[in-house]
Amino acid sequence: MSTIAVLGAGAWGTALAKVLGDNAHAVWLWSRDSEHVEAINRSGENRRHLPGCSLPATLRATADLEEAVGDSDWILLAVPSAAFREIVARLAPYAPPRLAWATKGLEAESGGFLHGVVDKLLSPPPAMAVLSGPTFAAEIGRGLPAAMTVASTCERFAADMVAAFHSERFRLYTNPDMIGVQLGGAVKNVLAVATGVSDGLGLGANARAALVTRGLAEISRLGDRLGADPRTLIGLAGMGDLLLTCTDDQSRNRRFGLALGRGATIAEALESVGSTVEGARTAGELYSLAATYEVEMPISAAVHRLLQGEIDPGLAVRELMERAPKPEL
Structure with a gap:
């Protein structure tokens, strides 16, 4: 042993x-x-x-x-x-x-x-x-x-x-795949904040599913630029962790987003969770990483802007929904 x-x-x-x-x-x-x-x-x-x-x-x-x-x-x-x-x-x-x-x-x-x-x-x-x-x-x-x-x-x-x-x-x-496993574990926390905000606003299961799915697309785009194996990102460390963190209230990141969606300030939301909320800090680092590699990550960017006080939850949703139509793939 x-x-x-x-x-x-x-x-x-x-x-x-x-x-x-x-x-x-x-x-x-x-x-x-x-x-x-x-x-x-x-x-x-x-x-x-x-x-x-x-x-x-x-x-x-x-x-x-x-x-x-x-x-x-x-x-x-x-x-x-x-x-x-x-x-x-x-x-x-x-x-x-x-x-x-x-x-x-x-x-x-x-x-x-x-x-x-x-x-x-x-x-x-x-x-x-x-x-x-x-x-x-x-x-x-x-x-x-x-x-x-x-x-x-x-x-x-x-x-x-x-x-x-x-x-x-x-x-x-x-x-x-060290890159892919680390990437999935980092980005899912930011996306869990987004799905928490959506559910806090009462936007429903359809919106939650859309955020999770398009969030996975964001992880995949960045992973592609960083050299991650796409199979990693649909496995346990990618899609598996994303689904868990975005849909279960044991997730601190999701609970943080829920509080924001229900009208709490950032300080109040952090206090309500009571322990480390990785997505609240990783959002800024992810925003910079995506900019460095010129990867479009609108959901992650919206979370960053929300936490910077540039937009409120309602405006974040409107901006995401009003983006110009484009192919899914």
Whole structure:
């Protein structure tokens, strides 16, 4: 059995750490909050972020980064994208040979993909892997069935991750397309804000289906320019994650959009969700990325303009519907 460090003791990191621990791996769950760590170890549960899910005896929380990563066979980051660069930089002294992440988003400073941050900050670059797909932490924590995709720069690392996570309730598929897997996980959060706004305005199921479908077209156009495999974008990390995030109220991004559509301010909407809303930040980075590659992404652009205060939800819908007619394909 492996020793694995999971960095990030939010709901997502805890759920993934629980899967690994339930499979008898030794797991360090790291948080910078020592009081949170003590509470997890004392109760055997992350009551702050994943209440009601008992953690296995093979899992131990720590606030000591060196203790977490020092003897680990590989590291899994499950931190918000805004914190990704900082945590990767803190790993540099340990020269990790294998680094995976389950973070979904674009890098805050550059607006680029997260593997670029790892390439830049860690020398020599480790074997890298990204884990993505249609999953909610609460359901993973309760042991409900789920499937995800892992893309890696190293086939052996991907195979080891599949073996580490595999169980009768959790399945991983391998995929060599690092760009496509990261792209799907980032853009779907922005599109989930859009579908939430639409439903908050009461525009109905037809509008929701149109937004999801045309949103997938936006992901595909950008993916084509970036060299992503189109098959990735209709798989678990693309269409699968998009459908889940846009249609279920467990999605923080969707709930944020719902609040905006119902008249909340951005600050009120963020407060109502109460935790990280990746789509609220990724919208600006995605807007810049699309502009750089000259890719038309009207739904994503509308979300960006809405969050910048340039338009209100009603105007965003009108502008999308009043665009000049064009072929679907």
